[in-house]
Amino acid sequence: MKQIPSPRLLLLCLGALTNWALAATPSVSVSVNPSIQFQEVDGFGCSEAFQRAEDVLGKDGLPPVNQTLVLNLLFDQTVGAGFTILRNGIGSSNNSASNLMNSIEPFPPSDSSPSSPPHYVWDGYDSGQFPLAEQAYQRDLQSLYANAWSAPGYMKTNHDENYGGYICGVANTSCSTGDWMQAYANYLIQYVRFYHEAGVKVTHLGFLNExxxxADYASMLSSGAQAADFIRVLAKTVKESGFELQLTCCDGIGWDDQEAMLPGLHAGPDPAIQYLSVLTGHGYDSPPSYPLSTAHKTWLTEWADLTGDYTPYTFYQDGGQGEGLTWASRIQVAFTQANTSAFLYWIGAENSTTNSPLINLLDGVVVPSKRFYAFAQFSRFVRPGARRVEAASSNPVVTVSAFRNQDGTLATQVINNATSSYEIDVKVDGLETGVSVQPYLTNNEYDLEPLAEIRTTENGTFKGRVPARSMISFVASR
Structure with missing residues (x-):
C-alpha cells in the first residue's frame, strides 16, 4: 500500500523549501531620504565636435529618417536619452580638411598685430554643429557649452593650433607679435555672437581643453595661474558684451589635473575663480571620485573608451572599459562621490569602429550601445534642476543613488554588480502609501525595459528584484 506523508511532514518540507528559496536569493535594504539634499543637477550630454555633427547630418549617407532617429535618441526624453547639454568645439583651423573645425578668423590681420581689426567669417554651419544645435534645442536642450580646444595658431607661442603652445600674453610667455589675450577673448565672444544672431543661444563658454x-591636434597648454591671467580678460569682455554667459575652466585631462589647477585660479588679489560659474574636468587620467576643492558647480565634460572595438550589445562581460555597467557605475560615482552636476560622454554619435561614440552610424545604420542606455537610465529620469538626495544600500555590491526632480518625481538608481539577483526592500522617507513606482531595466538582454508597476505600501516602502549585472531605475510618481 502506498504511504501518504503526514500533513505535518508536508508542512515541514514546504517550510524547508521556502527557507531554501529565500536563502538562494539574497536581499538588500535601500533607504532614501529626500529631505537630505545635495548638489543641483544641470544634466547629461555629449559632443559632436570635429565634424561628428556632419556624421549625424548625413555626410556619409545616413538617410534622413535615421538622422531624425539619432537626434531623437540623443535629445528627446520620450524616445531616447533626453540629453540636455551639448558641447560644441570652437574651431581654430583655417580649413576643413580631415575632421578639422573651421575658425571664424582663419587668418591673422594683415599686419599680424593683435590690436588690428580682425577679419571674422561665418558660414552658418560651423562644421555641422550649428544646425545640430538648432535640432537639439527643438528637443529641449538646456545648455550649449561652446569650448575651444585651442586659439588660432597665430595667437600662440608655437604659431600652430596643434602641439600645445600657450596663448601669447599669459605669464612666462614671450611673443614677437605681442599680447593676444584680448584678441582671443574678442574671438570667443564673436563666436557666441554669431550663434546668438542666428537664433541659437550659447549658455556656457570655455577656452581650454586638456x-x-x-596633442598633435588642436591643443593649448596652460597652468592654473596662466588660465587665471586670461580669465580676468575674458570675464571683462563678457561683461562688456552684454551676453549672459557662464564661464568655465579648465577641462583638465583628468580629475586630479583639474584639482591641481585650482590654486592658480584662487591666487592673487583678484582671484580668477570669482569669474567662473562651473569647473570642468575629464576622466581620462584620473576619474571623478572625489569633490574638487571648490564651492562652484563641477561638470565631468569628457570621457570615453578610446581603446576597444565598437561593442554595442555588452552591458557586462568582464568589466571592460566600453561596457554599459562600467559607465553606469562611473556616472553614479561621479554624482555620489565627486558631487558633479553634469556628466558628458565624448561623442554622442559618429561613424566609427571604436567605442568612442555612444551610437554607431556605420553603413547608414543606427546602432546604440549599452553605454548609451546606461546614460539614458540616468538622463531620462534625472532632469535639470533635480537635487541629489541621500540614498544608501545595506550591501556594497548593490550601489544606489537617488534624485528628486523639480516636478516632485523621485528617481532611484540601483546597480547590481553581483553575479546573482538581489531582492531589494526600498524605504523612502515621507513617501505616501499607494504611490506608483515604475521600474526600468537595462542589462545584456534589455534596454530601458519598463517592468511591472509597483505600488508603495505603508511607510513609503516598495520591493523589487534586480537581476545579476543589471541596473534598474525606480521612478516614483509625484
Whole structure:
C-alpha cells in the first residue's frame, strides 16, 4: 500500500523549501531620504565636435529618417536619452580638411598685430554643429557649452593650433607679435555672437581643453595661474558684451589635473575663480571620485573608451572599459562621490569602429550601445534642476543613488554588480502609501525595459528584484 506523508511532514518540507528559496536569493535594504539634499543637477550630454555633427547630418549617407532617429535618441526624453547639454568645439583651423573645425578668423590681420581689426567669417554651419544645435534645442536642450580646444595658431607661442603652445600674453610667455589675450577673448565672444544672431543661444563658454596635453591636434597648454591671467580678460569682455554667459575652466585631462589647477585660479588679489560659474574636468587620467576643492558647480565634460572595438550589445562581460555597467557605475560615482552636476560622454554619435561614440552610424545604420542606455537610465529620469538626495544600500555590491526632480518625481538608481539577483526592500522617507513606482531595466538582454508597476505600501516602502549585472531605475510618481 502506498504511504501518504503526514500533513505535518508536508508542512515541514514546504517550510524547508521556502527557507531554501529565500536563502538562494539574497536581499538588500535601500533607504532614501529626500529631505537630505545635495548638489543641483544641470544634466547629461555629449559632443559632436570635429565634424561628428556632419556624421549625424548625413555626410556619409545616413538617410534622413535615421538622422531624425539619432537626434531623437540623443535629445528627446520620450524616445531616447533626453540629453540636455551639448558641447560644441570652437574651431581654430583655417580649413576643413580631415575632421578639422573651421575658425571664424582663419587668418591673422594683415599686419599680424593683435590690436588690428580682425577679419571674422561665418558660414552658418560651423562644421555641422550649428544646425545640430538648432535640432537639439527643438528637443529641449538646456545648455550649449561652446569650448575651444585651442586659439588660432597665430595667437600662440608655437604659431600652430596643434602641439600645445600657450596663448601669447599669459605669464612666462614671450611673443614677437605681442599680447593676444584680448584678441582671443574678442574671438570667443564673436563666436557666441554669431550663434546668438542666428537664433541659437550659447549658455556656457570655455577656452581650454586638456591644457596638460600637447596633442598633435588642436591643443593649448596652460597652468592654473596662466588660465587665471586670461580669465580676468575674458570675464571683462563678457561683461562688456552684454551676453549672459557662464564661464568655465579648465577641462583638465583628468580629475586630479583639474584639482591641481585650482590654486592658480584662487591666487592673487583678484582671484580668477570669482569669474567662473562651473569647473570642468575629464576622466581620462584620473576619474571623478572625489569633490574638487571648490564651492562652484563641477561638470565631468569628457570621457570615453578610446581603446576597444565598437561593442554595442555588452552591458557586462568582464568589466571592460566600453561596457554599459562600467559607465553606469562611473556616472553614479561621479554624482555620489565627486558631487558633479553634469556628466558628458565624448561623442554622442559618429561613424566609427571604436567605442568612442555612444551610437554607431556605420553603413547608414543606427546602432546604440549599452553605454548609451546606461546614460539614458540616468538622463531620462534625472532632469535639470533635480537635487541629489541621500540614498544608501545595506550591501556594497548593490550601489544606489537617488534624485528628486523639480516636478516632485523621485528617481532611484540601483546597480547590481553581483553575479546573482538581489531582492531589494526600498524605504523612502515621507513617501505616501499607494504611490506608483515604475521600474526600468537595462542589462545584456534589455534596454530601458519598463517592468511591472509597483505600488508603495505603508511607510513609503516598495520591493523589487534586480537581476545579476543589471541596473534598474525606480521612478516614483509625484
Amino acid at each position: 591644457p596638460q596635453y600637447a
